[in-house]
Amino acid sequence: MTGEWDGGEGQRTNLTGVVLAGGDSTRFGPTPKATARLAGRPLVDRVTRRLWRVTGRAPVVAARSDEQRELVDAAVSVPVRFAPDADWCAGPLAGLAGSVDAVETDHLFVCGCDMPLLAPAAVTWQARRLADSAAEAVVPMDDEGYPQLLHAAYDRAALGDVFEDRPADDRLRLLLDRLSVERVGPAGVTARVSMARSTTNVNTRGELAALAAGEAGTRGTDGGEPNRVDAPLPAGEHVRK
Template identity: 45%
Template sequence: MHARQHSAADPDVTGVVLAGGRSSRFGDADANKAVASFGGRTLLGRVVDALADATDRSPVVAVRTAAQRETCAAALSDRCVAFARDDAGFDGPLAGVFGAADAVDAPWLFCCGCDMPLLSPAVVRWLVDTLRDRGDASDAPPAALAVRHPDGTPEPLHALYRTSAVERVRNRLPSSAGPRALLGSLEPVVTVPVDAAPAGLPVEESTTNVNTRAELAAASPPPATR
């Protein structure tokens, strides 16, 4: 893992890993996708390592149940992480986003799923740097910053959120709202096209999530960098 060159001007970001899903498409009823193995590490371990590398802060893992926390804690026993409990007022990923917002003191959250095996610290750092540069050029920081795919859609679960902005819209969203509804409720949102990334950054790979064992098997672990 490469040490990051930290600047006092960098936004203060905590990485949030959403691990409260039911893994319903991944296997039998007892399967927990977060701890599936990929390239010698668990999916959760890979994501936690990437966020710790990119942000210089201990990541927060958001879980729905005590059993999930126990399973995740065992898988991360050699890593420094904190846990947050999903907000019971919401279903799906937003429960983890709002639960994490309650648990952290950082002004920015980078939210992603536990099922993103190719999450790249370099891509996360690029987004943080883009946020910093945006702040340098404007008096008003955005409420969120997200990657924009070639088809024009933003990626809400590989994105930076201003914690205070997330808190302000909590009561405006229905319990069934998804991540795109959260992103759509914030203003202003900056979206960065994939092709704006420096050459060689694996942005599309970094934003890829896996829902089934077949998708996990089809993914290729990146070369070791340690």
Template identity: 45%
Template sequence: MTRERQNRPSRTDVPTAVNVSTVSDTTAAPTAPTTPDATAVALAGGESTRFGHGHKALATLDGESLIRRVVGTLRTVTGRPPIVAVRTADQRERLTAALPAAWDVRFVRDAERLSGPLAGVTAAASAAETPWLFVAGCDMPLLEPHAVAALFERAASRNGDGDRLISADGDRPASTGGDRSVPPAIVPVSERGHEPLHALYRRSAVRDNVSELAPDDGLGALLDRLDGVEYVGFDALPASAGRSVTNVNTRTELARVAAGCEVRR
């Protein structure tokens, strides 16, 4: 069993949101939960071409499917059932069977006009009722509640320091200028670049801008259209953010995660 697996909080049939203001990065169970006003979205509409035979969301790590690990963590951090976005009816049927019925997961079909992650985010933005969406891939088996919850805290408090934020190009500090207006998205930035599949999006910002995007555009194109996106350096997030953004595209990468090795994307 990997160290990351051992540090994962227990998950019951009743989701309990994480309160990062009262929980350290290594604590397993929060004591004073608050529910962020957000819906989590697990994107599972990909064809898994690099993974080989079968849907990678159904591959297992420590005896648990990736989709169950991701959805379980998202329930923990938001305190409400996540949305799972799929492309086909077959994907929905297979993933439904992999998740407990008591979790009340909602499925949506990717927006037909669009492709890739943007299609799933767009469909979720139409189905959700909360002002925020937290978006993650179904192939992120080390997703960490505290790393996710830190983004919710940032959205709520709007008190990030300018010298801990970085600009969209990742090179120079981005000034907050004392502006506490709500950003259209909050996106972590690691040494390897933006992490749009571990990010918060304003639901209204998605809905107001997707009509201007081309069918083959991705989340990067959406972010380029949004004014005031908050890009947050990893130094402003819990230490677990580094493993939380890990995604697996191949069976070899999954094997490396299972062995406790870092996966370079």
């Protein structure tokens, strides 16, 4: 099901969320990272719920195997659509390449399933920045100058052109060379968006435990904005398929 609810951030969306959930999570341990819980919710559910609210559309979840799709399907509480990884490349690029054809909007926002503090305001801000510019991608840079390619807004057609060539390079960084990219440093982000918080990802159980301990004192907020993760969903049927 594709939702058509207005995300409440002032934008009738021309945006689809894409969540990469096909990794092996080898650093996390024997159980899948996507279904690990923070504040009572699976990481992938926290991410998909926020993207659903911002875009009003079912996020596309890239999952490599049937087992991964079944685990995610059981963990999420909003509509999602699944896309297989592309078979001509590997890693996160395969998930992104496999998802593009499932996106019907002009723009997409890509993130990992392990980013439980994803801020709706950050997603909306990047999407608007992309819509208002001539760039083909809006990529935040961290404090050390590294591009956050898995917390970025992209032009769907431009990505499709890149992947149509099936580049031999499997690295996500190839997008920096193949696309017109607006790189936004910390100073260029609006004050109401905590980009550093929103881009936080979880790679190990220790990182998740530390994040849970930190969140225990701030539950109910998300980078200075109300945390609506536990709020009721928009009215209507919520079906995962």
